[in-house]
Structures are given as structure tokens and as C-alpha cells.
Amino acid sequence: MLSMILRRLASAIPSLIGVVIVTFVLTRALPGDPAAYYAGPAATKEAIEQIRVKLGLDKGLGEQFVDYVGALARGELGNSISTGQPVAHELLTRLPASIELTLLGLIFAIGVAVPLGVFAALRPNSWVDHVCRVIATAGVSLPIFFTGLLMIYVFYFLLGIAPPPLGRIEVFYSPPTHVTGFFLVDSLLDGDLGVFLAAVKQLVLPALTLGIFALAPIARMTRASMLSALSSDFVRTARASGLGSFKVVVGYALRNALLPVVTVLGMVFSFLLGANVLVEKVFAWPGIGSYAIEALIQSDYAPVQGFVLVMAFMYVGLNLAIDVLYGVIDPRISMAT
Amino acid sequence: MKSALAHARYVLGDNVVTAFAFGMFALFLVMAAVGPWIVPYDPLANGPNPLEPPSSRHWFGTDQTGRDIFSRVVAATQLDFAIAFASVALAFGAGTLAGIAAGFFGGWWERIIGRMVDTIMAFPLFVLAMGIVAAMGNTIFNIVLATGIINFPIYARVARAEANVIRNAGYIEAARIAGYGETRILFTQILPNIMPIMVVQISLTMGYAILNAAGLSFIGLGVRPPTAEWGIMVSDGANFIQNGQWWIAAFPGLVLMLAVFCFNLLGDGLRDMIDPRRRT
Amino acid sequence: MTPAAPLLEVKNLNVEFRTRAGTVKALERVGFSIGKGEAVAVVGESGSGKSVTAYAVMGILDRAARVTGGKVAFGDLDLLQASETDLADIRGREISMIFQNPRAALNPIRRVGDQIADVLIRHGNVKRADAPAKAVQLLATVGIPDPARRAGAYPFELSGGMCQRVMIAIALACDPQLLIADEPTTGLDVTTQAVIMDLVMELGRRRGMAMMLITHDLGMALEYCNRVVVMHAGHVVETAPTAELFRRPRHPYTAKLIAATPRPGTALRALASIPGAMPNLRNVSIPPCRYSPRCERFGSDCERPLPHFGEGGRMVSCWNPV
Numbered sequence: 001m002l003s004m005i006l007r008r009l010a011s012a013i014p015s016l017i018g019v020v021i022v023t024f025v026l027t028r029a030l031p032g033d034p035a036a037y038y039a040g041p042a043a044t045k046e047a048i049e050q051i052r053v054k055l056g057l058d059k060g061l062g063e064q065f066v067d068y069v070g071a072l073a074r075g076e077l078g079n080s081i082s083t084g085q086p087v088a089h090e091l092l093t094r095l096p097a098s099i100e101l102t103l104l105g106l107i108f109a110i111g112v113a114v115p116l117g118v119f120a121a122l123r124p125n126s127w128v129d130h131v132c133r134v135i136a137t138a139g140v141s142l143p144i145f146f147t148g149l150l151m152i153y154v155f156y157f158l159l160g161i162a163p164p165p166l167g168r169i170e171v172f173y174s175p176p177t178h179v180t181g182f183f184l185v186d187s188l189l190d191g192d193l194g195v196f197l198a199a200v201k202q203l204v205l206p207a208l209t210l211g212i213f214a215l216a217p218i219a220r221m222t223r224a225s226m227l228s229a230l231s232s233d234f235v236r237t238a239r240a241s242g243l244g245s246f247k248v249v250v251g252y253a254l255r256n257a258l259l260p261v262v263t264v265l266g267m268v269f270s271f272l273l274g275a276n277v278l279v280e281k282v283f284a285w286p287g288i289g290s291y292a293i294e295a296l297i298q299s300d301y302a303p304v305q306g307f308v309l310v311m312a313f314m315y316v317g318l319n320l321a322i323d324v325l326y327g328v329i330d331p332r333i334s335m336a337t
Numbered sequence: 338m339k340s341a342l343a344h345a346r347y348v349l350g351d352n353v354v355t356a357f358a359f360g361m362f363a364l365f366l367v368m369a370a371v372g373p374w375i376v377p378y379d380p381l382a383n384g385p386n387p388l389e390p391p392s393s394r395h396w397f398g399t400d401q402t403g404r405d406i407f408s409r410v411v412a413a414t415q416l417d418f419a420i421a422f423a424s425v426a427l428a429f430g431a432g433t434l435a436g437i438a439a440g441f442f443g444g445w446w447e448r449i450i451g452r453m454v455d456t457i458m459a460f461p462l463f464v465l466a467m468g469i470v471a472a473m474g475n476t477i478f479n480i481v482l483a484t485g486i487i488n489f490p491i492y493a494r495v496a497r498a499e500a501n502v503i504r505n506a507g508y509i510e511a512a513r514i515a516g517y518g519e520t521r522i523l524f525t526q527i528l529p530n531i532m533p534i535m536v537v538q539i540s541l542t543m544g545y546a547i548l549n550a551a552g553l554s555f556i557g558l559g560v561r562p563p564t565a566e567w568g569i570m571v572s573d574g575a576n577f578i579q580n581g582q583w584w585i586a587a588f589p590g591l592v593l594m595l596a597v598f599c600f601n602l603l604g605d606g607l608r609d610m611i612d613p614r615r616r617t
Numbered sequence: 618m619t620p621a622a623p624l625l626e627v628k629n630l631n632v633e634f635r636t637r638a639g640t641v642k643a644l645e646r647v648g649f650s651i652g653k654g655e656a657v658a659v660v661g662e663s664g665s666g667k668s669v670t671a672y673a674v675m676g677i678l679d680r681a682a683r684v685t686g687g688k689v690a691f692g693d694l695d696l697l698q699a700s701e702t703d704l705a706d707i708r709g710r711e712i713s714m715i716f717q718n719p720r721a722a723l724n725p726i727r728r729v730g731d732q733i734a735d736v737l738i739r740h741g742n743v744k745r746a747d748a749p750a751k752a753v754q755l756l757a758t759v760g761i762p763d764p765a766r767r768a769g770a771y772p773f774e775l776s777g778g779m780c781q782r783v784m785i786a787i788a789l790a791c792d793p794q795l796l797i798a799d800e801p802t803t804g805l806d807v808t809t810q811a812v813i814m815d816l817v818m819e820l821g822r823r824r825g826m827a828m829m830l831i832t833h834d835l836g837m838a839l840e841y842c843n844r845v846v847v848m849h850a851g852h853v854v855e856t857a858p859t860a861e862l863f864r865r866p867r868h869p870y871t872a873k874l875i876a877a878t879p880r881p882g883t884a885l886r887a888l889a890s891i892p893g894a895m896p897n898l899r900n901v902s903i904p905p906c907r908y909s910p911r912c913e914r915f916g917s918d919c920e921r922p923l924p925h926f927g928e929g930g931r932m933v934s935c936w937n938p939v
Binding site for chain 2: 014015016018019021022023026027137138140141142143144145146149150152153156157164269270271272273274275277278281282292293296297301304305307308311312315316
């Protein structure tokens with residue numbers, strides 16, 4: 001099994017190299033004068049020249065690339081013009097907010113989509129099946145920022161049951177002691193139920209929005225995979241042996257059907273990480289997405305590029321984790337040397 | 338051809354939803370083609386009655402500078418469709434050619450194109466589009482380019498898989514023996530065979546391209562105001578939702594959703610028509 | 618003729634399939650019986666409805682299938698009218714089934730010992746804690762070497778023959794009265810085929826178990842079974858004790874089948890093939906005798922609805938028998 005993990009790790013390396021190259025090209029291949037971009041719209045000619053030398057933009061491209069890789073290895077992602085802070089530090093501080101949100105959205109999506117897919121597969125062409133298909137198609141058709149706004153309008157403005165979309169926690173509460181950065185975890189570690197609930201309230205709408213978006217591919221894959229499993233030979237044997245329907249559907253069919261669903265999670269993460277940015281803007285969520293958007297408005301480029309790089313690395317890491325997970329839970333792979 | 342039409346009618350009759358999607362698509366095409374010329378108000382002109390709710394005078398209401406939202410939504414159809422269409426054409430053209438080359442010729446072609454595809458797919462796609470447009474500036478050309486790049490892998494992969502299958506099938510050898518040159522084989526044998534699958538992909542990708550362009554506009558990386566584009570209209574309207582002025586964001590958002598929905602249904606329907614085995 | 622009441626009696630079974638292209642009458646007035654401890658072979662070409670009959674008996678037909686008539690008597694119970702709960706109790710405990718392609722018929726991500734234990738636990742024979750040990754015992758009974766270690770194996774780690782032994786272990790775990798074997802040796806090499814069949818017969822004999830062997834191989838029917846039921850295109854065309862069937866087949870189709878079966882001493886060249894093909898059951902206008910288009914004994918009589926001549930152990934469904 002270890003060799004399988006190592007092999008997967010090795011196959012992720014070319015992707016990482018590709019990411020570094022592409023982000024380098026994006027930072028240096030700006031049309032016009034890159035130094036002017038990094039110096040900012042209000043810079044004088046001398047300031048631009050200073051930036052040029054400071055960032056090494058006067059050297060040859062090859063040398064610049066080596067410098068770039070070296071800086072990355074040291075964890076340096078440049079500085080933000082608007083805040084003056086190192087980008088890497090700001091991203092790190094804001095990362096838990098994004099992760100907490102995305103994880104919750106994913107959990108919600110899986111929690112709804114898998115049962116939906118299972119029910120649709122158990123009753124093909126019934127109204128449940130059609131509802132599942134419509135929900136799935138609508139889920140991908142709705143622009144996620146629109147869904148978010150819709151949620152706010154209905155649940156905050158019309159019904160008044162959701163809090164104002166102003167971030168992770170309402171002003172009356174103070175954030176929990178920072179241990180992990182995840183408010184849900186930290187507030188429980190603090191033993192402060194009030195803060196915990198307040199954090200949950202803020203998380204509900206944005207997580208739901210993300211979840212609705214991710215529902216579709218998961219539900220679709222679960223349904224297709226379950227249909228295939230339910231009509232397989234081994235399920236027929238299980239039925240012929242008189243095993244109870246719960247055992248057959250969940251123990252035999254679903255367990256097998258979930259394997260392809262794991263593989264679809266990679267694509268789901270691609271959607272989610274992109275959608276994260278939009279949701280963070282709609283709900284004023286202080287994660288790395290809104291950090292990048294704020295920087296964009298001010299023509300501050302280093303944060304945006306740092307953001308793209310970090311997102312890509314996270315995504316490669318997630319895909320790797322999914323690959324390894326699949327290899328571990330499918331005995332046909334984990335046991336094959 | 339006749340049997341293809343008959344089959345199409347059978348599936349359409351069988352599937353009301355797909356017929357409906359075709360109808361919507363036709364309607365959108367008309368809106369895109371003649372929209373800007375038939376709208377009641379100038380989409381870019383400010384008006385005297387800002388923030389007016391939907392009324393008989395302004396069917397979708399007006400926005401914060403008094404512009405008629407209905408006119409803007411209809412006019413935006415042309416821009417959004419044009420962007421989507423151009424990006425898909427780019428992705429399809431480049432992707433299909435690359436994929437066929439990779440699948441058919443193998444060797445270095447396959448390695449290099451494979452690397453390109455893997456590298457693009459190593460990024461969460463929307464984030465990559467953000468990065469490209471942020472780096473190169475938000476012009477419509479760059480939006481089209483970015484959207485085209487992130488959709489390139491899908492076409493390359495499908496084309497490569499199909500070209501691989503066809504390459505190993507007997508009749509390529511037969512064509513070679515008959516003296517057809519490689520390029521001729523490419524165009525007469527491979528291209529027609531992959532077109533059905535590609536058409537399905539195109540329909541699905543159109544929806545995705547529209548969402549992408551709208552998403553970029555929403556975060557300020559898309560078209561610039563006062564251009565009428567669905568995404569930027571929703572972005573503008575977002576500020577007013579909290580005060581209850583829902584119509585500014587709602588109508589462009591709804592129409593956007595309908596357009597994407599229509600393309601998704603269309604794609605599903607086309608997939609059914611082409612290969613009933615693949616019905617999801 | 619079996620003196621006691623039959624263990625399983627299928628009467629007038631009709632099964633239809635709804636397809637996009639119309640309704641297919643897959644089984645029409647199928648009837649036969651199996652006595653206690655009897656081994657009955659159900660033979661016919663691919664598509665003759667042998668497996669559909671078995672699935673109908675077990676109640677595991679496809680969703681698109683409809684049982685439109687008939688009765689399947691198992692003891693006092695009519696399996697066609699029984700509730701799903703009753704059926705689930707009977708499956709695996711009173712009537713068991715083994716399938717072809719044994720590796721595909723086992724859960725690929727579950728250890729074989731656990732799969733046997735699942736059935737043991739389900740039918741209440743053993744306590745949860747004792748099930749694994751009993752499973753190992755069963756593996757030994759079906760002749761798997763080193764059963765304790767093998768119980769922890771996954772199907773992909775076992776050969777085809779071993780997978781079939783595992784399936785037999787699952788099927789026999791609760792000592793059923795009837796075992797339905799649907800082409801159990803397809804996909805196995807010839808030596809393994811013989812070994813598996815001997816194993817099944819031996820285990821069956823020891824437990825007084827009846828068997829319904831579905832096969833397209835007449836040779837196997839001859840070797841292992843007391844009686845043969847011959848099916849063609851969803852009809853039972855003839856039933857007879859094995860020896861009699863081979864000595865004196867009465868239905869033209871049976872005669873042709875026997876002539877087409879390879880036997881030692883007969884050159885392959887000498888084998889006669891059966892002309893024509895199975896009728897397309899989607900056609901609306903199928904003649905009452907579905908063999909008539911291929912039959913050389915076809916006469917004007919044959920357009921009438923099919924008869925059933927004979928009683929009990931010997932039956933033929935033909936107006937113009939040999």
C-alpha cells in the first residue's frame with residue numbers, strides 16, 4: 001500500500017511543476033510593463049524603477065524563474081500594495097475561513113446528494129427520479145452568486161430568520177481563541193456554546209449555497225453508479241440468498257457504488273474552489289477569495305497571483321488525497337502490488 | 338437524413354422536456370440576433386426614474402441610474418451568447434485538433450498535449466480563468482481566451498479518446514492501404530465520427546461558458562460598466578438586495594439561469610438522440 | 618412419476634417483458650415439477666427462457682418483467698403470490714441459487730468469509746459471533762484448501778473454480794431443500810467443470826437436496842440428472858426421464874438437440890446443426906408452436922394451439938411427435 005501512495009505522490013509532481021510554470025508566466029507575462037502593475041496605479045516613474053529592480057524584473061526570464069521558484073520554496077509570495085503585508089501571511093490567516101466554509105458546503109452536498117441519488121436509482125423513472133434530475137440540472141444551471149443572493153433575499157430579507165450576511169460572526173460576539181482557525185472547532189474547544197451557535201448561524205446560508213452547487217455531479221454519479229450496482233451480478237446473488245433489502249442496498253450495492261462517487265469528488269472540488277470565491281463575495285466572508293477580489297479592485301496583483309498559486313496547490317493536494325483514499329478503500333487496488 | 342429526422346422527432350415527442358429546451362434555445366437565438374434593435378429603451382441610457390419596481394412602463398423595473406432593466410437584459414443576450422459562443426468555438430477548435438493529433442499520432446504529440454491538459458486541469462478552472470484575466474486585463478478578448486483555455490481540456494480528452502478508438506479500428510488501415518494521406522484520413526474518417534459526441538459537449542460547455550463569463554463579471558473581472566451583461570447586472574443588483582430592491586439582480590439572474598438550463602437540457606437531449614445507451 | 622407430492626411445481630407460468638419495442642412473451646405456459654431429492658435438468662439454447670424461469674421461481678426477475686399468470690407451488694406456498702418478506706425468508710434457506718461467472722457474482726469488495734457469514738446470520742442459524750467459524754467450516758466442506766486463511770480473501774484473489782466453490786458454500790450454508798444452478802460451469806475450464814459438478818452432486822446427495830440444473834449442455838444433463846425439461850423459445854417442449862429422453866426423444870427439437878450434442882466416438886463433422894434461429898419474440902404474430910418455422914415435420918395440424926401430451930414424468934408438446 002505504501003508503494004501505491006508513493007506512486008500517487010510522484011505522479012502529482014509534474015502537475016505541481018506545471019502550476020508553478022503557469023503562475024510564473026502569469027506574473028511575468030503581463031502585457032505592458034509588469035513593474036508598473038506591481039508598483040500600483042499611483043506609482044511614480046522612480047517608484048516603478050525601484051520595484052523593477054527589487055522584484056528582479058530587469059533580469060533575464062530564465063534567471064527570474066529561478067528566483068521565483070526560490071522565493072516560493074521560502075514561502076514568499078510578495079507583498080500586497082494596499083495592506084503592505086506579505087501575501088503569504090495574509091493568505092495563511094484567511095485560509096481557515098475558506099476551508100471551514102468549503103468543507104461544510106461539501107458535507108451538506110454529500111449528505112443530500114448521496115441519498116437523493118440512491119432513491120432515484122431505487123425507483124428509476126419515478127417522480128423521485130425526475131425530481132432528482134431536475135434538482136441536479138437546476139443546481140448546475142443556477143449561477144452560484146445568484147443562488148447566494150436568492151438565499152439572502154428569501155431568508156434574511158423576507159423571512160428574517162437568517163442573520164445579515166456580514167461575515168463569520170456577528171459583531172456582538174468575539175471570535176473564539178485561535179487554535180485551528182475554524183470557528184466551529186475553536187468555540188467548542190473554548191467551551192463557549194454561544195459563540196459556537198453564532199458561528200453556525202453565519203455559516204448556514206453560504207454553506208447551503210455552495211452545497212446546492214455541488215449537489216448535481218454527486219447526485220448524478222451516485223444515481224448512475226447505484227443503477228449499475230443494483231443490476232450487477234453480485235447484487236443478484238445477494239438477493240437470491242435472501243439478504244434483507246437494507247443489507248443488499250446499503251451494504252452491498254451502495255458500498256460498491258460509492259467508489260466511483262469518490263472519483264467524482266475531484267471535479268466537485270474544482271467547482272467548489274472556484275465557487276468559493278463568488279460565495280465569499282456575496283456573503284462578505286473573510287476568506288482567501290474575498291482577499292483576492294478586494295486586491296483586484298485596487299489593481300493589487302501580488303495577492304491575486306498568490307491566491308491562484310495557493311488554490312492550485314490545494315487542489316493538487318486534494319486530488320492526490322482523493323486518489324490515495326480511493327486506493328485505500330478499494331481492496332482491489334490497495335492489495336495489488 | 339430522413340431517418341435522422343424521424344428519430345429526432347421520436348425522441349422529441351418522447352421527451353417533452355427536450356422539445357421545450359429546443360424552443361427556448363430558438364427564442365434565445367432570436368433575442369441574441371435582434372434583441373438590441375427591438376428593445377423599448379436604450380440599454381445604456383440613464384433614465385429619470387431610478388430604482389423603480391417592475392411596472393407596465395418598465396417591465397423589469399429600473400436600476401440605480403434609471404436604465405430600463407428589461408432592455409438591458411435582452412440586449413445582454415447578444416453579448417453573453419457571443420462571448421460563450423466564441424470561447425466554445427476556441428476550445429472546441431483547439432481542443433479537438435489537439436486531441437485528435439494526440440490520439441491519432443501518439444508519441445510526442447500525445448505527451449505534450451497530455452501535459453498541457455494536465456497542467457490546465459491542475460487548477461480549479463474558475464480560479465485559472467481569474468488568474469488569466471487578472472494578469473492580462475479584462476477585455477472581452479481576454480475573457481473569451483480564458484474561458485476557451487479552461488474548456489480546452491474537455492474537448493482534447495474526448496477527441497483523444499475517440500481518435501484512439503478509431504485509430505485502432507480496422508478501417509484506418511484500410512484507408513491507408515487505399516492510399517489516403519494522413520490528413521485526408523483525419524478529415525474524412527475521424528472528424529465525422531466524433532462530431533455527435535462533440536455536439537453534445539458543445540451544448541453543455543455553452544452553458545458553462547455563460548456561467549463563467551457571468552462569474553468573472555460578478556467579481557469585477559468581466560466587462561466594464563455600463564455595458565449590459567447579465568453577470569455584471571447581478572453584481573450591481575447585489576448591493577440593493579438588502580434593501581429589498583430585488584428586481585435589479587433578479588431578472589438578469591433568472592434569464593441567465595434559463596439560458597444555462599436550456600443549454601444543459603439541450604445537451605442531455607442531444608445525448609439521448611445520439612446514443613440512447615448513454616442516457617443518464 | 619414421483620410418488621410423493623413434488624417439492625416444487627411450476628404450472629402454466631407466463632412471464633412478459635415490457636421493452637421499448639413492445640411486449641415480449643418470454644415464457645408461455647411453462648410447467649414442470651421437481652421432486653424431493655431429484656435432479657432435474659432444464660436445457661435449451663441461449664434465450665430459451667431457462668434462466669427467466671429460475672428467476673421467476675426465486676422472485677428475482679428484472680424490473681421490466683411481469684408475471685402474467687401461473688402458479689409456482691413450493692410446499693403449501695404459491696411463490697408467485699407470496700409477499701416479499703416470505704420470499705426473502707425462503708431464498709437462501711429453502712431454495713438457493715448459484716450463477717455463472719462466479720467471480721462477478723460475488724461482492725468484489727467484501728471478503729468471501731464475510732459473504733458466507735452474511736447469509737448464515739440472516740437466516741438465523743448462527744449467532745453473529747459464531748458465524749465466521751461456521752463460514753470457515755463451510756469453505757472446508759466445499760473443498761477449499763487452507764479455509765481459515767482463504768476466508769479472509771477477496772474474490773479477485775481466487776481462481777474461477779474457487780469462486781464457484783465459495784458460491785456453493787453460500788448457497789448450501791443453510792441446507793436448502795432445492796438448489797437452482799444456472800449454468801454453474803460456464804466460464805470454467807473443463808477439468809474444473811467436472812470437479813465442481815461432482816462436488817455439487819455429492820453435497821446434494823448427502824443432504825437429500827433437490828437440484829434444478831440449467832444448462833445448454835445436454836451431456837451434463839445426461840451425466841448428472843434424473844429428468845430433463847427441454848425448453849425452446851419460452852415453451853417447455855418435452856420432459857422425460859433422462860435415459861428415455863436420449864433413447865427415444867419425441868419432440869423434433871429434442872431429437873435435433875441430441876443429434877447436435879458432441880459425443881465421444883462421433884466426429885464433429887457428423888454433428889447436425891439445427892437450421893434456422895430462435896424466433897424474434899418481439900414480433901406480434903408468432904405462431905402457437907414457436908419451433909414450427911424451423912421444423913421439418915411441420916404440418917397443417919401445427920397451426921393449432923399447442924397440446925400437452927403425456928402425464929407426470931413424460932410430456933411432449935407437439936402435434937406431430939417423432
